[in-house]
Amino acid sequence: MVLVLGAQPETQPLLQAALQATCELQLGPDVEAGLTVARSGTPPALLLLDAAAPGLDAPALCQRLQADAVLRELPAIVLGAPHLGGGGAGGEHAPDCDAGAAAVAALQQGAADHVARPCSPALLQARVMACLRSRQAGERARAESQRLRDELTQRTAQLTAIQDVTTLVMASMAETRGSETSNHIRRTQYYVKALGWRLCTHPKFAATLTPTTIELLFRSAALHDIGKAGIPDRILLKPGKLSPEEFEIMKTHTTLGRDALTNAKRALGVEVDYLHHAREIAYSHHEKWDGSGYPEGLAGDAIPISGRLMALADVYDALISRRLHKEAMSHEQAIAIIRQTRGRHFDPDVVDAFLAIEDHFKAIAIAYADSPDDLRKKEDYLGIARV
Known part of the structure; x- marks a missing residue:
């Protein structure tokens, strides 16, 4: 449909001869009433502005159309005012010398085209x-x-x-060989995410912990212990305390995890943020705030933020979770231990964030709790693996 705004009687023969056979014409002698029609129901395909209408300022009307969120989507053609002496009865029209200026002004204000009169x-x-x-064509391109x-x-x-499925499969394979259940992965992922959201408005962390980064940390946290896949069973599955020599070997799971993820990145040949964070977490989540951790003995802010979040998440889950060689601590006991090691094992700001949302941690632990069947399967696997 072509809607003619300000349609004048003397213009109608031209409109009918030009368009009646190819378009549905709707004449709107009153401009404001025509605009109301254009905004309601099915909009017209095109607006035709009849500059012969008394008082119709085509450039100003084009400007109005462009300012309207609905009407600006409709192309508008200005049909120029008739030359002096060439129009219908009684109105005064712009002199010939102003016709070009009127056309330029209308086009500058957003008109799709300007057709000067007289025209065939x-x-x-x-x-x-x-x-x-x-x-x-524009609609097709937009579609x-x-x-x-x-x-x-x-x-x-x-x-x-x-990517997430592959991550969980890889992480689950690593966890299967150790004493943790697969739910440990999910719990620690959600702990890390909760800490990230709590700290994202903190001045020290706001620039790093963006929504995108928090989501990447959540996903990559699943691979924090991927390096355990490279630890011998005699050490990984040992029910008692490790000897100093065995513990040194166990500590290499951080380096093994980093190297595995570095090799994956190198094989891809492109920088992948997800792998960057996964590598960082795998390598640094056993560092301690006071520098007594491993593998590098980093201290304070030298420890990547991702590693600091993972450190607390991993320890909290280890404390509250039952293992084959130990019983679970209560949530309150775990809080007390983490509070006592604030500034020694853990970043004080991360501990403060944890204490502020400790109920959220408890809810995550309940939502992804290990069932008796999970522990029985783990016990059966470890029994077979030790044979």
Whole structure:
């Protein structure tokens, strides 16, 4: 539909000859009433502004159209005012010397085209049809662009899902060989995420802990112990305390995890933020705030933030979880130990964040608690592995 704003009687023969056979015409002699029609129901495909209408300021009307969120989407063609002496009865029209300036002004204010009078019906029809084809081409391009965006979103979601599944499979394989259950992975992931969101407004952490980074930490935290896959069973599955020599070997799981993830990054040949954080967590989550941790003995802010978050999440879960060689501590006992090691084992700010959301930690532990069947399966596996 082509809606003519300010349609004058003397213009109607030209409009009918030019457009009646190819377009549905709707005449709107009153501009304001025509604009109301354009905003409601099914919008027209094109607006035609009849500059012959008394008082119609085409450039100003084009400016109004561009300022309107609905109307700016509709292409507008200005049909110029008739030359002096060439129009219909009674109105005064702009002199010839002003016609070009009026056309430029209308185009500058957003008109899609300007058709000067006098013009033939064939010319007006050609200009209108060209404008409609241009709009249709734009709509097709926008639809295709949206389709591609939707497809990209879908494929990105699929790749993320594949990445997450692969991560959980790898992490579960590593955890299966140790004393932890697979739920340890999920719990520590959610602990890290909870700490990240608590600290994201802290002046020291705000620049690093963006929503994107927190999500990457959540996903990559699952690989914190991936290096345990390289620790011998005689050490990894030992029910009692490790000897000093055995503990030195156990500590290498941090380096083994880092190296495995570094090799994965090198094989991909591109920088992947997810692998960067996973490598950082695997290597640094046993560092301690006072420098007494491993593998490098880093202290304070030299420890990556990701490693500091993972350190507390990992220790809390180890304390509250039942293992085959130990009983679980209560949530309150775990809080007391973490509070006592604030500034020694853990970043004080991370401990403060934990204490502020300790109920959230407790809820996560309950939601992903190990069942008796989980522990029985773990006991059966370790019994077979020791044979």
